[in-house]
Amino acid sequence: QCQDTVTLHLTIKQLTTSITTVTVCPNQLPYTWNGKQYTQAGTYTYITTNAAGCDSVASLVLEIAQVITGNTDNVTVCANSLPYVWNGQNIMQAGTYNATLKNTAGCDSVVTLNLVTTPLATATVSGGNPICAGASTTLAITLTGSAPWTVVYSDGVTNHVINNIAASPYELTVSPTATTTYTLLSVTDAKCSNNAPNSAITITVQTQQSGIRYPNVTTTANTATPLQARNLGSNYTYQWNPPVGLNRTDVIDPVFNYDNSVQYTITLTPDNGCKVIDTVLVIMRDQGQLIRSDIFVPKAWSPNKDGHNDVLRPLCVNIAEIYYFRIFDRWGQLMFETNEIGKGWDGIFNGKAQVQDVYTWTLEARGEDGKHYKRSGNSILMR
Structure with a gap:
């Protein structure tokens, strides 16, 4: 009896599997995979037939990245520090501002700025x-x-x-x-x-005038003798002190009548309140006593407005009248002229302070002794 031999070649084909991991942002949902849509994170399986006719199992691991919110910057700046630059924005005033950024997953991330401005000090x-x-x-x-x-x-x-x-x-x-x-x-x-x-x-x-000392006034006891303060203008008031021997103390020209020598201070007050204080000495002489007069001019003066030696003027002893007192610069320019006793030059000419130099003066006056005085000389303006 004959036998047949049959051989079986058995081939086992492998099952195909795959795993896909995907991370998406919430605004990318639903996510479509193999014809289906997914709205939640999870692991999903899809079974199909591969080319060999076997099952093919595909898995999807779906992850949903979270939007980061709640990150807040609290910033205080001075008002003059505006605009404040934040995430590409030029912010011009205080307030709450949001910015949408991309996080590491590529999703939107919302951050907040609370901007407070501090007012500037004034x-x-x-x-x-x-x-x-x-x-x-x-x-x-x-x-x-x-x-x-x-x-x-x-x-x-x-x-x-x-x-x-x-x-x-x-x-x-x-x-x-x-x-x-x-x-x-x-x-x-x-x-x-x-x-x-x-x-x-x-x-x-x-502006304020400098105080001066008037020439001494010589008189005899109980003789009415007119006194005279300098006239600086109608906006000045006058006050003589002490009041002893005077008929009035609030006028420019009181009358002295007393039996002793007295030194007076005369306060001249203008509208602006900048007081000027002058002085005068009334000297009592005996009846029949000779009067001696004299006049001279200092060798130098310093017009620095310190109240001392600010003007160049004749110093008078029993001088009744000055006819003129003139000051010239070295080129013969007349810089100052007056005929008032006690008045002098402060070194200002045409509104400008003059330089330190030697100036020439000349004067003519009459003394109470009846003598006539005519003198000249040089004085140094010191700066």
Whole structure:
């Protein structure tokens, strides 16, 4: 009996599997995979037949990235630091602002800015009435903001710094020698600095005459003798002190009648209050006593407005009248002329202070002794 042999070749084909991991942003949902849409994170399986006719299992691992929210920047800036640049935005005022960025997963990320602006400190200067030469006045600097403050101001020549001001207003005492404008340049408080406070005040230093000593007046006891203060203008009032021996003390020309010598001070007060104080000595002489007159001019004077030797004038002893007193520069230019006793030259010509130099003077006068005086000489103007 014959036998047949049959051989079986068995081939086992492999199952195909795959895993795909995908991360998407919430705004990319639903996510479509193999014809299906998915809206939630998870692992999903899809079974199909591969080319060999076997099952093919594909898995999807779907991850959903989270949008980052709630990151908040709280920022405080001074008002003059605007615009504030934040995430590409130029922000011009205080408020709450949002910005949408991309996170590391490529999803939108929302961040928030709370911007607060601090007002700038301000400074205003006030007060300071017109003053007389040599006097002081007080300015008030009113401040806003938070202590302590630092203020920088200028007097037109120098910048000055006031540190650690604890309270407002701040009182600043100034003593300008000429009319001066005080300007606030900056103010800094505990938080911010303001370089433009825009406040200034001008202090006027009023012109003031220098006091002089009049020629002595010689008289006899109990003889009515007219006295005469210098006439500086109708806007001046007069006050003589002490009142002894005078018929009035509030006039320019009181009458003296007394039996002793007296030295008087005459206070001349103009409308602006800048007082001038002159002096005169009334000398008592015996009946029949001879009167001796004389007149001379100092060799130098220094017109620096310190109240001492500021003018060049004749010094008179019992001089009844000055016909003229003239001053010339070295080229013969007439710089000053007067016929008033006690009046002199302050070194100013045509509104300009003259240079240090030698000046020539000439005068003619009449003494109470009846003598005629005609003299000339040189004096040095010292600066």
